[in-house]
Amino acid sequence: MKKTDDEKRRGGQNPRGKRNGGHAPEGKPGKGGLVADMRRNGASYLLTLPAAVYTFVFGYLTYPYLLIAFQRFNYRRNILNGEWIGMKNFEFFINSSYAFTITWNTLKLNMFFIGATTVAALVLALALNEVRVKWFVKASQAMMVFPTYLSWVVVSYMLYGIFSMDYGILNRTLAAFGVPAVNWYIKADVWPAILTVMRVWKGAGLNAVIFLAAMAAIDVSLYEAAEIDGASRAQRAWRITMPLIAPTVAILTLMAIGRIMYGDFGMIYALIGDNGVLFPTTDVIDTYVYRALRKIGDPAEATAIGLFQSAIGFVLVYGANKLTKRFFPEGAIY
Amino acid sequence: MKRIVTMVLALALVAGTVAFAQSAGTAKIRYVMPGDAPKDFDAVIQAVNAKLKADAGLELQCSYIPWDAWENKINLMLASGDEFDLFHVMQDWIPYSTYFSKGGLSDITDAVDKFGPALKKVIPADIWSGAKIKGRTYVVPTYWVELASEGDFTIRQDLLAANKLPPPKTPADLLADMETVARNWKGSDKPYLPMVPSGNYADPIGMHSSVLHRSYASFPFTVKEKLFFVSQSGEVKSWVETPEFKQDAAWFRKAYQKGLINPDVLTIKQDQFTNAVNSGNWLAVLGTVGDYKPIQKSWPALKDADLVTMKFNPEKANVRPFGIKNANAVPSTSDHPEKGVKFLNWLMTNNANYDLFMYGIEGKDSKKVGDKKVEFTFDENGNLPIYQQADWMMGNLNFIRLSTSSPSATIKDLYVQDPKAVNNPAADFFFDASNVRAELANVMNELASSMVPVYIGVLDWDSAYSQALGKMKKAGLDKVVAEYKKQLDAFRAAGK
Numbered sequence: 001m002k003k004t005d006d007e008k009r010r011g012g013q014n015p016r017g018k019r020n021g022g023h024a025p026e027g028k029p030g031k032g033g034l035v036a037d038m039r040r041n042g043a044s045y046l047l048t049l050p051a052a053v054y055t056f057v058f059g060y061l062t063y064p065y066l067l068i069a070f071q072r073f074n075y076r077r078n079i080l081n082g083e084w085i086g087m088k089n090f091e092f093f094i095n096s097s098y099a100f101t102i103t104w105n106t107l108k109l110n111m112f113f114i115g116a117t118t119v120a121a122l123v124l125a126l127a128l129n130e131v132r133v134k135w136f137v138k139a140s141q142a143m144m145v146f147p148t149y150l151s152w153v154v155v156s157y158m159l160y161g162i163f164s165m166d167y168g169i170l171n172r173t174l175a176a177f178g179v180p181a182v183n184w185y186i187k188a189d190v191w192p193a194i195l196t197v198m199r200v201w202k203g204a205g206l207n208a209v210i211f212l213a214a215m216a217a218i219d220v221s222l223y224e225a226a227e228i229d230g231a232s233r234a235q236r237a238w239r240i241t242m243p244l245i246a247p248t249v250a251i252l253t254l255m256a257i258g259r260i261m262y263g264d265f266g267m268i269y270a271l272i273g274d275n276g277v278l279f280p281t282t283d284v285i286d287t288y289v290y291r292a293l294r295k296i297g298d299p300a301e302a303t304a305i306g307l308f309q310s311a312i313g314f315v316l317v318y319g320a321n322k323l324t325k326r327f328f329p330e331g332a333i334y
Numbered sequence: 335m336k337r338i339v340t341m342v343l344a345l346a347l348v349a350g351t352v353a354f355a356q357s358a359g360t361a362k363i364r365y366v367m368p369g370d371a372p373k374d375f376d377a378v379i380q381a382v383n384a385k386l387k388a389d390a391g392l393e394l395q396c397s398y399i400p401w402d403a404w405e406n407k408i409n410l411m412l413a414s415g416d417e418f419d420l421f422h423v424m425q426d427w428i429p430y431s432t433y434f435s436k437g438g439l440s441d442i443t444d445a446v447d448k449f450g451p452a453l454k455k456v457i458p459a460d461i462w463s464g465a466k467i468k469g470r471t472y473v474v475p476t477y478w479v480e481l482a483s484e485g486d487f488t489i490r491q492d493l494l495a496a497n498k499l500p501p502p503k504t505p506a507d508l509l510a511d512m513e514t515v516a517r518n519w520k521g522s523d524k525p526y527l528p529m530v531p532s533g534n535y536a537d538p539i540g541m542h543s544s545v546l547h548r549s550y551a552s553f554p555f556t557v558k559e560k561l562f563f564v565s566q567s568g569e570v571k572s573w574v575e576t577p578e579f580k581q582d583a584a585w586f587r588k589a590y591q592k593g594l595i596n597p598d599v600l601t602i603k604q605d606q607f608t609n610a611v612n613s614g615n616w617l618a619v620l621g622t623v624g625d626y627k628p629i630q631k632s633w634p635a636l637k638d639a640d641l642v643t644m645k646f647n648p649e650k651a652n653v654r655p656f657g658i659k660n661a662n663a664v665p666s667t668s669d670h671p672e673k674g675v676k677f678l679n680w681l682m683t684n685n686a687n688y689d690l691f692m693y694g695i696e697g698k699d700s701k702k703v704g705d706k707k708v709e710f711t712f713d714e715n716g717n718l719p720i721y722q723q724a725d726w727m728m729g730n731l732n733f734i735r736l737s738t739s740s741p742s743a744t745i746k747d748l749y750v751q752d753p754k755a756v757n758n759p760a761a762d763f764f765f766d767a768s769n770v771r772a773e774l775a776n777v778m779n780e781l782a783s784s785m786v787p788v789y790i791g792v793l794d795w796d797s798a799y800s801q802a803l804g805k806m807k808k809a810g811l812d813k814v815v816a817e818y819k820k821q822l823d824a825f826r827a828a829g830k
Contacts, residue, residue, distance in 0.1 A: 075433075092771060185597075
């Protein structure tokens with residue numbers, strides 16, 4: 001009975017039983033080049049059009065404006081007749097006594113976020129992949145994805161409800177055990193862990209759903225063969241599921257690494273705000289730049305920092321992709 | 335085919351000409367303001383435009399930018415050449431000199447002379463002087479408040495009486511009274527001193543801790559731009575290195591240790607602060623209280639007279655830290671800079687124009703009460719008036735009406751001119767930070783991260799101050815203070 005359910009479920013999601021059916025791992029258009037491929041798959045290319053236009057307009061057409069990172073900004077001048085000042089706009093950041101701390105915080109927090117979110121999403125996806133009760137899987141997926149759509153501002157109030165000194169759930173729970181209340185909002189050391197937990201809670205669900213989709217595309221016959229050979233559920237998950245979804249995990253991770261120099265401004269600013277005591281462990285480049293420039297409001301300096309972040313991000317993603325290509329070619333982006 | 339194309343082109347030409355002719359008599363003014371549009375905004379603007387068109391041949395279009403996006407979006411609009419005609423400037427947030435230094439403002443000297451007779455009449459000359467850079471006018475100052483009110487605090491007289499306490503005469507008295515009230519407090523929410531220090535870098539003017547300054551022997555002085563102590567004789571010092579800064583910090587530390595300040599004070603946001611004030615769960619608020627109606631929700635017996643505004647050492651001079659606090663500027667992207675001036679002039683021409691734009695349609699959005707008060711119509715939740723423009727944005731003391739639930743104490747302090755008040759020597763001075771931009775950015779960051787927790791009493795002075803000051807010095811504090819002093823001295827030497 002169990003086997004029939006299993007077959008039905010997997011068969012329903014992947015009727016052709018094609019390996020890696022959803023990934024098109026070839027990476028190149030079919031015979032006849034790009035134009036011929038576009039003709040053959042017009043509808044698919046049409047679907048990419050909004051994203052392509054968006055990327056072209058906001059990604060490429062804005063490139064010339066990077067020039068203002070090297071100019072003294074003036075509203076009345078344009079990028080062609082601006083006053084060139086070399087690397088001066090980078091100085092306020094590079095010379096900052098905080099430059100190292102915030103760069104390290106940005107990298108450190110993002111590494112925590114990427115690592116913890118990926119592991120948590122994988123565990124969730126593997127667990128749900130083994131569950132046979134359909135309604136439970138669906139309900140779990142909905143519940144897991146829900147936090148993704150909550151704004152960080154809402155989360156900040158939830159967090160305050162947990163960690164506030166007087167009325168926070170945590171301190172009240174501690175009090176029930178006779179432990180004195182802790183002022184969490186001045187304990188800088190615990191906040192990287194709190195932020196990581198919140199990030200996992202908010203982001204792991206969506207990643208888990210993506211991993212589940214990748215798992216659904218795995219050829220059912222592989223599991224059947226393994227089962228006949230006496231492989232346990234854990235062995236099947238470890239030996240079949242994990243290697244086959246590894247490319248998806250690698251691609252998502254590489255894409256996250258590409259943005260590793262970008263602190264999650266929406267999150268950090270909403271949760272930490274202007275609480276200076278927590279800055280030594282939580283202040284990231286984006287929040288620092290926001291605070292530093294919100295009064296001075298110089299777009300040239302903001303552009304300079306953005307360029308710095310992009311350059312480092314590019315180097316990191318290029319390096320990570322190179323390593324991935326060498327040791328695990330299926331997982332490389334390009 | 336050719337004929338059809340010709341016909342279409344001809345029709346388009348005719349339609350365009352008709353449209354142009356229709357709009358030719360009316361100049362459109364685009365006014366950009368921070369915040370959100372009130373509920374009855376469209377109806378009021380329609381009524382305003384009917385009058386504005388008839389009186390001055392103008393049509394107003396207002397664009398609101400939410401508070402959290404304000405600085406960035408205004409910057410972007412100016413940088414991208416977006417055509418608009420008027421925008422609001424908050425001097426204590428981003429002074430107009432910052433926009434000016436990057437070429438973001440139009441010189442409106444001639445426009446004010448030609449099209450602003452009403453503005454010149456209702457805004458005093460000494461207020462206009464704060465709107466000038468090198469003798470030219472760049473903003474229309476908002477004369478909505480008596481800026482010498484700095485140093486006031488509001489106290490709940492009913493709580494003093496219930497606890498048999500005399501009114502505080504010194505900061506130590508205030509602390510003792512707050513402690514007594516907290517000890518006898520019956521409610522579940524503790525009566526903390528409402529504060530939101532972090533967002534404004536614990537600026538003594540922004541968070542009104544200048545209340546304490548009147549009790550110091552060195553008063554009068556003021557703190558400019560969060561970093562600079564400026565005495566009445568024009569002496570400039572680094573604020574965080576003054577004995578007065580240390581005295582403030584000691585007072586807050588005592589309050590913090592006695593549990594009179596919210597232990598999570600560093601993480602308090604503006605809306606939490608507003609809720610705390612509106613809850614009425616406090617003995618004192620630094621600064622004034624705008625409206626007692628929300629407080630009555632929790633304290634129904636509270637009366638207007640229960641809110642008393644006071645200051646320490648009232649015999650000492652009242653000082654204006656700024657010449658102007660708010661203003662409206664014409665951006666350099668405006669095609670006709672005089673349009674913005676014309677609109678503001680129309681607004682200040684008479685009570686009828688002012689009342690319509692500021693308080694909405696009489697009988698629907700509000701009801702005039704006497705000469706100086708107004709009763710607003712509130713939304714279904716009873717939280718916000720369905721229409722109101724902010725007095726601080728474009729109000730004028732000659733026309734201003736206050737809500738019937740504005741405390742009388744607040745009205746007396748904020749909206750009555752103080753003829754004896756004096757300006758701080760740096761009141762009309764604008765610091766051009768372009769020579770020390772990098773240092774200033776870093777100093778401000780260190781101020782927020784290292785010094786604010788010391789100032790507000792969360793961290794102990796002896797263990798945290800030296801390190802915090804060291805970081806600020808390393809970030810370039812001395813250079814920034816020296817630059818400020820140099821510029822202020824030059825400004826004073828030039829007689830403005």
